Amino acid sequence: MEKVIVVGAGLSGATIARLLAESGKDVIVVDKRENIGGNIYDYYDKNGILVQAYGPHVFHTNDEEVFEFLSKFTEWNEYKHKVVARVRKDKYVPVPFNLTSLYSLFPLSKALCIEEALKTEVGEGNQIPILELRKSENPLLREFADFVYKYIFYIYTMKQWGCKPEQLGQTIMGRVPVKVSNDDGYFSDKYQVMPQKGFTQLISNILRHPRIKLKLKTDLKKEIALKDGQIYFGGRVLDGTLIYTGCVDELFDYKYGVLPYRSLKFKFQTLKQSSFQPASVVNYTTSASYTRITEFTKFTCKPKDSTVIVKEYAVNHKKGRNIPYYPVTTGRNKVDYDKYEQEAKNYKNLYLLGRLGTYRYLNMDQAVKNAINLFAKIEGEEFDMSTIPALKKKD
Ligand SMILES: Cc1cc2nc3c(=O)[nH]c(=O)nc-3n(C[C@H](O)[C@H](O)[C@H](O)COP(=O)(O)OP(=O)(O)OC[C@H]3O[C@@H](n4cnc5c(N)ncnc54)[C@H](O)[C@@H]3O)c2cc1C
Numbered sequence: 001m002e003k004v005i006v007v008g009a010g011l012s013g014a015t016i017a018r019l020l021a022e023s024g025k026d027v028i029v030v031d032k033r034e035n036i037g038g039n040i041y042d043y044y045d046k047n048g049i050l051v052q053a054y055g056p057h058v059f060h061t062n063d064e065e066v067f068e069f070l071s072k073f074t075e076w077n078e079y080k081h082k083v084v085a086r087v088r089k090d091k092y093v094p095v096p097f098n099l100t101s102l103y104s105l106f107p108l109s110k111a112l113c114i115e116e117a118l119k120t121e122v123g124e125g126n127q128i129p130i131l132e133l134r135k136s137e138n139p140l141l142r143e144f145a146d147f148v149y150k151y152i153f154y155i156y157t158m159k160q161w162g163c164k165p166e167q168l169g170q171t172i173m174g175r176v177p178v179k180v181s182n183d184d185g186y187f188s189d190k191y192q193v194m195p196q197k198g199f200t201q202l203i204s205n206i207l208r209h210p211r212i213k214l215k216l217k218t219d220l221k222k223e224i225a226l227k228d229g230q231i232y233f234g235g236r237v238l239d240g241t242l243i244y245t246g247c248v249d250e251l252f253d254y255k256y257g258v259l260p261y262r263s264l265k266f267k268f269q270t271l272k273q274s275s276f277q278p279a280s281v282v283n284y285t286t287s288a289s290y291t292r293i294t295e296f297t298k299f300t301c302k303p304k305d306s307t308v309i310v311k312e313y314a315v316n317h318k319k320g321r322n323i324p325y326y327p328v329t330t331g332r333n334k335v336d337y338d339k340y341e342q343e344a345k346n347y348k349n350l351y352l353l354g355r356l357g358t359y360r361y362l363n364m365d366q367a368v369k370n371a372i373n374l375f376a377k378i379e380g381e382e383f384d385m386s387t388i389p390a391l392k393k394k395d
Pocket of ligand 1: 007008009010011012013030031032033037038039040054055056057058059060218219220221222245246247264325326353354355356362363364365367
């Protein structure tokens with residue numbers, strides 16, 4: 001039986017491991033951490049509050065296949081995510097910036113004129129990236145866009161990325177629009193849900209299969225070597241497949257340089273009060289050294305007499321010292337990644353996957369989708385995907 005080693009027990013690794021196990025392969029999933037789940041790992045604290053150890057995670061998708069796959073392993077709670085920005089003391093406005101935010105921060109007569117101009121230029125119910133609005137030919141809209149840029153984006157982005165919003169490019173800034181509506185939802189996807197028993201339980205259910213063996217607290221990089229198109233595992237040529245969801249630059253011993261990431265520092269606090277802030281996530285867009293505060297009891301938890309918050313600080317990633325979170329795909333970094341990707345093609349039984357393996361920011365649904373697509377690629381065009389129970393459509 002062909003052996004598959006999957007490096008990483010996060011969402012990408014768990015998904016591909018499950019699909020391969022269901023197609024009859026023996027799969028070993030290895031993770032250097034002591035827990036499964038990668039960055040979506042969560043746990044119940046002593047007060048029964050579900051805490052997400054690596055920052056706030058909300059599941060959202062428009063992808064039916066992804067949603068059906070995950071729904072085989074969890075029940076869901078409906079959850080419409082809302083985020084507010086704290087622009088000054090006791091002044092919280094919805095983000096993405098919408099008409100409610102507009103009327104909350106501008107005098108009525110001016111807000112009316114801006115609303116009118118937005119409806120004419122962008123269209124009622126539509127949205128526009130802030131950097132695009134700053135280029136408007138209408139001076140009133142430019143002035144408005146500059147205000148939003150200054151009070152909602154600039155400081156936040158500087159804290160988050162350590163650079164100006166303009167330096168980030170469309171993929172990141174395109175995600176932060178101004179909405180010409182009162183819709184205060186953070187996402188607009190068809191499915192916006194949280195797994196009823198948390199993300200760790202979801203991953204545990206995905207990994208529970210007789211053909212999957214799990215090995216935690218094991219850094220696979222220390223046990224493998226890549227040379228001349230061959231993968232060596234424990235000193236011998238690997239007779240099987242390696243799927244790598246760890247850092248690709250580390251896998252190739254940084255031969256094309258270190259790929260930069262932003263990292264995060266989290267400060268958790270349990271407070272003896274039932275509520276701390278007006279929304280589950282509050283972005284600090286004009287003050288504070290942290291970027292945002294998340295209050296976990298505001299997700300889907302029933303009210304309790306205590307609450308847990310986490311303050312999130314963005315810092316540069318330092319190899320071996322902190323966790324790489326957000327790939328910085330600007331400038332020549334993407335070019336360096338392409339060299340690694342090209343190098344990986346010299347190894348016919350090596351596949352890169354996931355946020356770190358493909359050096360891309362991936363939402364959870366994209367991580368699952370990419371794993372499903374990789375599975376289809378490994379099995380080949382002739383393979384009938386509908387024979388895999390986890391991919392079967394509901395009748
Ligand atoms: C702060 C933050 C908030 C987010 N919020 C959302 C959200 O609200 N909604 C959403 O859809 N997405 C969100 N995401 C994205 C989400 O976290 C990712 O889509 C998801 O975690 C990707 O899973 P992955 O398996 O690719 O990577 P990871 O979760 O990073 O898993 C990789 C695993 O590989 C292991 N590993 C690495 N190298 C080795 C090695 N050499 N040996 C053994 N093991 C190794 C690591 O320990 C890790 O467990 C957020 C991301 C961040 C950083």
